[in-house]
Amino acid sequence: MVGFLLDQEIKLATAESCTAGLLVFELARLPGSGQAIDCGLAVYSPQAKNRDLGVGYELIEQHSLTREAVAEAMAYGAIANNDTFLENGEVSPQARQRIIEAFDATAHRRSLPLAS
Template identity: 65%
Template structure:
């Protein structure tokens, strides 16, 4: 079973609804998932938010975060994911921001993508963040990033439900083991 089919199946089996907040992938995460028939029952929305103003307006990303850490940062991806989770009818939100190309920006190399996954489980919100580097041209980076975001959904959600993950419990504002 390929990545897209297995991700849809996982979302359906766990009755999860997904929202995405995508910068460098510009909606490709949700678009890739939507290629699979029946995926619509597991998708709430996909938001493509490129500009700082759109990130702030639609997802509440603070301008202070962007000014302090930059558009391509784990801090910004974190706020994107939390905004997508809080402002939509979803159990899990996936966000990314990065440099797909063609040129580096602010000394950040092409292919750098910051991700965040925000999940609700048992009345708590958990957050995972990571930064990855993908090789290739602009659209190669975008597709690899979209697939990576989807691939990690079962990993992070599974860790939370198995109580194996060390995650950030947003509601308690402290590090915790789920």
């Protein structure tokens, strides 16, 4: 995964709740990963999800803290706060396409390979 991120000139920003930062922790253990990580956020409370990721309280109340809709909003919040993907304060179309392609490429796998 580090090789992919570096090859694509992507810096990773994670937003984790139940995993408490485990994804970014495991990635950070790999050589060269410092060049591929922007940030890792572990957010549990509704206040942290709202403050740090812009997840709306109404969405949390409607779906609860750990449902897919909230996780998706957390992911968008992490992307929106990662300067690597921003262009005039918005996620650029090119970055959005690279993100979609990366998710599509790994969606069918049971585990995400961390080593390149």
